[in-house]
Amino acid sequence: MEISSRELKIIQTSAELTFNDILGTWKARWGINRMNFKVEPGLYSVGKPDSNSPVLVSANYKMSFDSLRKELMEVNAWILVLDTKGVNVWCAAGKGTFGTQELLNRMAIVQLEKVVSHRTVIVPQLGAPGISAHEVTKFSGFKVVYGPVRAKDLQEFLKSGMKATAEMRRVKFTAYDRLVLTPIELVGTSKVSLMIFGVLFLLNLLGLGPFGIVDFYAYIGAVIIGCVLTPVLLPWIPGSPFAWKGWLLGFIWAVTVNILNGWTAVPQYSILRALGYIFILPPVSAYLAMNFTGSSTFTSFSGVLKEMRKAVPMIIILIVVGILLVLVDSFI
Amino acid sequence: MKNRYLKNVATLKLNSDQCRGCGRCFEVCPHNVFIIEDRKSVILDKDRCMECGACVKNCPFNAIEVKPGVGCAYAIIMGWLTGTEPSCDCSGGSGDNCC
Numbered sequence: 148m149e150i151s152s153r154e155l156k157i158i159q160t161s162a163e164l165t166f167n168d169i170l171g172t173w174k175a176r177w178g179i180n181r182m183n184f185k186v187e188p189g190l191y192s193v194g195k196p197d198s199n200s201p202v203l204v205s206a207n208y209k210m211s212f213d214s215l216r217k218e219l220m221e222v223n224a225w226i227l228v229l230d231t232k233g234v235n236v237w238c239a240a241g242k243g244t245f246g247t248q249e250l251l252n253r254m255a256i257v258q259l260e261k262v263v264s265h266r267t268v269i270v271p272q273l274g275a276p277g278i279s280a281h282e283v284t285k286f287s288g289f290k291v292v293y294g295p296v297r298a299k300d301l302q303e304f305l306k307s308g309m310k311a312t313a314e315m316r317r318v319k320f321t322a323y324d325r326l327v328l329t330p331i332e333l334v335g336t337s338k339v340s341l342m343i344f345g346v347l348f349l350l351n352l353l354g355l356g357p358f359g360i361v362d363f364y365a366y367i368g369a370v371i372i373g374c375v376l377t378p379v380l381l382p383w384i385p386g387s388p389f390a391w392k393g394w395l396l397g398f399i400w401a402v403t404v405n406i407l408n409g410w411t412a413v414p415q416y417s418i419l420r421a422l423g424y425i426f427i428l429p430p431v432s433a434y435l436a437m438n439f440t441g442s443s444t445f446t447s448f449s450g451v452l453k454e455m456r457k458a459v460p461m462i463i464i465l466i467v468v469g470i471l472l473v474l475v476d477s478f479i
Numbered sequence: 480m481k482n483r484y485l486k487n488v489a490t491l492k493l494n495s496d497q498c499r500g501c502g503r504c505f506e507v508c509p510h511n512v513f514i515i516e517d518r519k520s521v522i523l524d525k526d527r528c529m530e531c532g533a534c535v536k537n538c539p540f541n542a543i544e545v546k547p548g549v550g551c552a553y554a555i556i557m558g559w560l561t562g563t564e565p566s567c568d569c570s571g572g573s574g575d576n577c578c
């Protein structure tokens with residue numbers, strides 16, 4: 148039997164993002180083609196790395212990969228891309244695809260021990276839920292150093308001899324961080340929204356309406372409040388359950404809609420309809436805001452479960468009562 | 480402004496007898512839940528824990544317990560509807576925060 152040494156396969160990349168990379172990121176944020184936003188797993192070189200250059204581990208979600216390499220201007224480094232099925236580091240670590248097993252496999256496949264003379268890999272700290280550092284060392288001899296949470300701190304981290312400051316270790320969740328996550332929330336609701344418009348349209352045809360322009364903007368407003376406004380204003384809205392925060396803003400919106408419609412002044416605008424809005428709109432926002440727990444970086448499973456046990460039944464009851472009110476209103 | 484979530488719900492437990500003060504938990508926790516005092520890890524603020532499981536996975540002495548899970552309402556709803564464990568399947572987010 149012939150034992151041949153495998154060829155070392157190294158893919159070149161750079162710290163420069165092309166227009167296409169940027170367009171791709173933008174599209175992924177809006178949910179266009181985001182499941183196919185992958186790079187090939189394997190070993191990449193940035194700059195002119197040699198056997199002493201650091202090895203940075205990443206996921207094969209293109210946005211993760213791009214956000215890493217764009218911070219590597221004038222750095223010579225290796226990037227080891229794990230096969231996480233196109234999922235980002237944080238999610239994949241939670242699922243275990245960004246995990247001890249895959250890291251060990253990938254290091255073996257690319258023959259990392261032949262490429263570098265040192266025995267250290269830098270894993271992003273957000274990958275820690277999937278990686279057991281001491282086990283990686285036990286099976287491969289490579290030491291795992293957890294890098295900073297944000298790729299933009301990498302240069303400083305490398306310069307300081309791979310020491311992350313407390314600041315670099317902390318996950319932050321700024322208004323901007325939250326804002327960039329909102330388009331996907333909006334896109335996610337658009338299907339359901341179209342269905343709701345369809346049903347309202349049918350009801351109109353059946354003569355159960357009239358559902359008009361007011362219902363349309365009232366609903367759109369509630370969606371925007373739940374998907375965009377609540378996430379962005381998150382820490383400034385009193386209370387801690389997300390659903391509550393959404394409900395509160397939704398309630399303000401419902402009252403606003405009623406006032407805009409000249410409620411109490413215009414006689415044909417009945418109290419039933421006004422109440423209907425107050426019942427229906429806030430829970431719509433509440434539900435969407437609650438879904439933002441998935442995008443947030445600080446909600447625990449136990450916490451979300453606790454919140455949902457109360458919020459979900461409330462949301463259903465409020466919406467059902469609200470719909471009944473509106474239907475009754477359109478009959479009389 | 481700090482983002483805070485519900486109090487007294489996290490399932491995090493630390494068994495001090497097993498802890499050797501290596502500091503790994505302190506290093507990996509993204510929410511600064513632990514500090515090391517007198518060569519032992521101490522839970523500084525349990526309410527900050529998001530149950531990601533990083534500390535448990537990286538403690539070489541099995542001193543920490545947490546029920547890891549996704550803090551995502553959508554995943555939990557899908558879990559209820561399909562009768563499976565909630566899991567993070569929508570993917571996405573940026574490189575540094577998720578799903």
Ligand code: SF4
Pocket residue numbers: 497498499500501502503504505519520537538539540541542543
């Ligand atoms: S990782 Fe484990 S042993 Fe090390 S300090 Fe934390 S609890 Fe103690």
Ligand code: SF4
Pocket residue numbers: 491507508509510511512513527528529530531532533534535545
């Ligand atoms: S589970 Fe995650 S957030 Fe909670 S203490 Fe451990 S590392 Fe920190």
